[in-house]
């Protein structure tokens with residue numbers, strides 16, 4: 001059977017280009033593995049059938065001839081097992097890749113999301129004035145540490161891996177609020193990773209769907 005992943009048929013403009021099926025598309029494009037996209041919408045996500053595939057009613061979900069999965073980080077690591085384009089073959093190298101995928105999702109993304117959610121869903125509300133500086137300080141601290149690790153390296157490890165892929169998708173959410181721009185090494189790193197042809201193909205795939213299915 002072909003590899004299948006789920007993606008939204010359409011989302012509002014602010015979310016376009018940021019839906020997490022992008023991570024799976026990008027990994028599959030890097031690996032050169034063909035795939036089919038199963039488009040879903042709100043009612044589909046609520047069905048018992050979909051919940052058997054993705055228990056939280058979210059995208060992405062993934063299946064291949066061996067396994068059905070959810071959670072973008074786990075899916076990308078699964079794809080990386082099949083491709084040297086995403087992880088080295090030695091066990092220690094693969095463990096380092098897992099480390100960076102988890103670091104991106106567990107040590108950086110929650111703080112990035114805290115800030116972005118305040119700006120996206122609560123702009124103008126009175127309590128933001130007290131909360132936002134604290135959220136900004138938390139993500140700034142993590143980005144300072146990440147920037148120190150990266151230093152003048154092109155990637156987090158010796159070459160591009162699934163860790164860079166997931167980290168880039170987390171960092172790119174911090175562009176519009178101006179946060180990433182204050183960390184020039186990380187801003188250049190994000191641009192370097194997004195310049196990869198596989199990223200371009202993944203992004204075009206997601207955006208094409210929205211162009212084709214947007215409100216008339």
Ligand SMILES: N[C@@H](CCC(=O)N[C@@H](CS)C(=O)NCC(=O)O)C(=O)O
Pocket residue numbers: 018019020021057058059060070071072073
């Ligand atoms: N931890 C999950 C998060 C998935 C997620 O947040 N998906 C969003 C789209 S980017 C979604 O489906 N939102 C709709 C909802 O939660 O109802 C993953 O990384 O796969």
